[in-house]
Amino acid sequence: MVLTKMKTDSNLNYLIDGIINGEKRAIARTITKIENETDDYIDLLDQLYSRIGKAHRIGVTGPPGAGKSTFTNQLTKLYRSLGLTVGVIAVDPSSPFTGGAILGDRIRMKEVCSDPGVFIRSMATRGSMGGLVRQATEVADVLDASGKDVIIYETVGVGQIELDIMSAADTIIVMTVPDAGDVIQGMKAGLMEIGDIFVINKADLAGADRMKADLEYVLHLQKFNNGWNNKVWLAESRIGRGIKDIFDNAKEHFEFLKKNKILRQKQNQRIEERVRHLVNNHINQEFWSDERLAELQKLLKNSKNQISPYSIAGRLIGK
Amino acid sequence: MVLTKMKTDSNLNYLIDGIINGEKRAIARTITKIENETDDYIDLLDQLYSRIGKAHRIGVTGPPGAGKSTFTNQLTKLYRSLGLTVGVIAVDPSSPFTGGAILGDRIRMKEVCSDPGVFIRSMATRGSMGGLVRQATEVADVLDASGKDVIIYETVGVGQIELDIMSAADTIIVMTVPDAGDVIQGMKAGLMEIGDIFVINKADLAGADRMKADLEYVLHLQKFNNGWNNKVWLAESRIGRGIKDIFDNAKEHFEFLKKNKILRQKQNQRIEERVRHLVNNHINQEFWSDERLAELQKLLKNSKNQISPYSIAGRLIGK
Numbered sequence: 240m241v242l243t244k245m246k247t248d249s250n251l252n253y254l255i256d257g258i259i260n261g262e263k264r265a266i267a268r269t270i271t272k273i274e275n276e277t278d279d280y281i282d283l284l285d286q287l288y289s290r291i292g293k294a295h296r297i298g299v300t301g302p303p304g305a306g307k308s309t310f311t312n313q314l315t316k317l318y319r320s321l322g323l324t325v326g327v328i329a330v331d332p333s334s335p336f337t338g339g340a341i342l343g344d345r346i347r348m349k350e351v352c353s354d355p356g357v358f359i360r361s362m363a364t365r366g367s368m369g370g371l372v373r374q375a376t377e378v379a380d381v382l383d384a385s386g387k388d389v390i391i392y393e394t395v396g397v398g399q400i401e402l403d404i405m406s407a408a409d410t411i412i413v414m415t416v417p418d419a420g421d422v423i424q425g426m427k428a429g430l431m432e433i434g435d436i437f438v439i440n441k442a443d444l445a446g447a448d449r450m451k452a453d454l455e456y457v458l459h460l461q462k463f464n465n466g467w468n469n470k471v472w473l474a475e476s477r478i479g480r481g482i483k484d485i486f487d488n489a490k491e492h493f494e495f496l497k498k499n500k501i502l503r504q505k506q507n508q509r510i511e512e513r514v515r516h517l518v519n520n521h522i523n524q525e526f527w528s529d530e531r532l533a534e535l536q537k538l539l540k541n542s543k544n545q546i547s548p549y550s551i552a553g554r555l556i557g558k
Numbered sequence: 559m560v561l562t563k564m565k566t567d568s569n570l571n572y573l574i575d576g577i578i579n580g581e582k583r584a585i586a587r588t589i590t591k592i593e594n595e596t597d598d599y600i601d602l603l604d605q606l607y608s609r610i611g612k613a614h615r616i617g618v619t620g621p622p623g624a625g626k627s628t629f630t631n632q633l634t635k636l637y638r639s640l641g642l643t644v645g646v647i648a649v650d651p652s653s654p655f656t657g658g659a660i661l662g663d664r665i666r667m668k669e670v671c672s673d674p675g676v677f678i679r680s681m682a683t684r685g686s687m688g689g690l691v692r693q694a695t696e697v698a699d700v701l702d703a704s705g706k707d708v709i710i711y712e713t714v715g716v717g718q719i720e721l722d723i724m725s726a727a728d729t730i731i732v733m734t735v736p737d738a739g740d741v742i743q744g745m746k747a748g749l750m751e752i753g754d755i756f757v758i759n760k761a762d763l764a765g766a767d768r769m770k771a772d773l774e775y776v777l778h779l780q781k782f783n784n785g786w787n788n789k790v791w792l793a794e795s796r797i798g799r800g801i802k803d804i805f806d807n808a809k810e811h812f813e814f815l816k817k818n819k820i821l822r823q824k825q826n827q828r829i830e831e832r833v834r835h836l837v838n839n840h841i842n843q844e845f846w847s848d849e850r851l852a853e854l855q856k857l858l859k860n861s862k863n864q865i866s867p868y869s870i871a872g873r874l875i876g877k
Contacts (some may be wrong), residue, residue, distance in 0.1 A: 527809075535834075
């Protein structure tokens with residue numbers, strides 16, 4: 240990722256026009272460029288930049304089996320029924336090799352797939368994790384620039400990467416199911432701390448009310464989230480129960496963020512991180528010239544475990 | 559982490575002597591330095607470097623509830639019964655906020671805790687994930703330098719970080735339990751690909767033999783692991799069943815790695831990664847001087863979402 244080419248050729252202009260018009264083909268082609276880190280993709284994102292910042296970015300996370308896909312499907316349908324357009328980015332970082340079960344889950348979203356007002360993209364890990372988080376954010380930017388009103392990040396699992404991806408969302412919905420064991424245990428891995436809205440899905444199962452009470456109690460003990468009052472909702476995504484309440488609550492949260500200038504703050508933080516990442520990437524690439532790479536190999540070969548990596552690093556940077 | 563100070567003061571010499579003598583206090587103090595990234599910790603690791611490379615580094619991974627702690631405990635006892643010393647590094651990356659359940663699991667290891675020939679350290683996430691993997695490797699280096707014959711990395715969960723930590727091991731033991739659902743599903747997330755030895759723990763549960771056959775079949779379909787023949791073992795860690803077989807198989811794998819010069823290759827790869835990391839960290843820190851940080855803030859403040867992060871990055875690097 241080198242920041243050299245900063246003029247846009249006509250081919251890109253064509254793509255940019257397509258994105259702005261919300262054409263699925265143009266969006267898909269751009270996402271492929273992001274995934275492959277083609278020479279021109281930064282140029283493209285740069286050109287789109289002035290058009291982003293309007294979409295409400297919602298994160299949906301929680302343990303496997305919580306029903307996130309079904310919920311996302313229902314939420315998407317509700318937005319669509321109000322004439323709003325939706326982008327869905329489904330990220331499965333748990334499957335670096337096999338591609339991920341989430342692709343199978345997408346079958347459940349077939350209903351909304353053919354809708355021109357909905358764009359769905361599954362992303363699995365290829366290479367580094369940091370890369371996945373960055374790419375998911377860039378895909379969201381493209382969807383934002385294409386005029387989507389709402390962008391939903393959906394992640395499987397509850398690891399660090401999921402938390403990182405969630406940090407790219409304005410509103411975070413944490414989903415769980417009754418009987419997922421001890422409420423605190425089920426909510427570990429930082430989910431309690433990052434959630435803006437909590438959903439107990441499959442609430443027809445035994446223990447839902449008890450879990451809601453427990454969860455509300457624990458949330459009550461926590462510090463308030465910038466003054467935002469976290470709520471816990473019972474839902475049955477399969478039959479649509481609770482979706483409207485959660486929809487309203489998400490909208491309310493977005494208004495809250497805007498009113499209190501927290502949205503701006505979150506966006507600024509994301510920009511700063513992006514700039515730092517771009518700069519670091521660039522200077523690292525500049526440093527690792529062919530000569531330096533050759534020097535590194537020579538030092539490694541000659542060291543035979545006698546020279547420490549610290550000394551080798553010191554030599555490379557000339558200390 | 560700056561690579562400037564490269565001479566050792568007398569205080570460090572004292573610590574280094576303690577580590578070489580295998581003193582728990584000295585090891586613990588050094589690990590704290592690693593975790594806190596004190597000014598002198600790189601200096602310390604550099605000084606210890608010539609003493610590492612002898613220990614057999616074993617990774618134990620698998621889904622939560624597979625019985626990894628109990629297994630590690632039994633394996634440790636077996637090594638000890640042969641007069642070998644053991645270091646255990648238990649990493650729980652799934653709990654960035656709360657500290658991690660693995661600390662509770664350590665209670666099960668109380669038996670070996672008081673043994674002077676065993677050093678156990680739990681590590682949870684603080685800050686970045688990449689940092690956790692690096693720290694775990696550095697702690698292993700310290701234990702290696704202290705003369706431990708075997709170092710066991712134990713991780714909870716099956717995410718990318720666990721895979722990264724496992725890449726720091728010479729021999730990877732993948733554990734699972736019968737009835738963990740479909741064998742392929744249970745083994746997803748790259749575990750099939752990274753394992754050198756497979757263990758079906760709690761083999762008294764129904765379905766163990768069937769699972770063993772399934773797993774062997776799938777492993778058979780995979781390409782061979784550098785010519786190493788992956789085996790599947792039934793075990794009941796609680797009562798010690800299977801431990802000796804797995805112990806022998808692990809030893810055999812280590813000999814295999816040495817004989818085929820794969821160990822050297824793995825170690826070289828790790829050194830190269832470490833060097834790259836150190837260099838990149840250094841040049842990034844050099845770049846982000848106080849003036850550049852101030853410039854970044856100024857650009858962010860003035861941009862008001864009008865200038866893209868790509869343009870801001872371009873200005874900072876002078877393009």
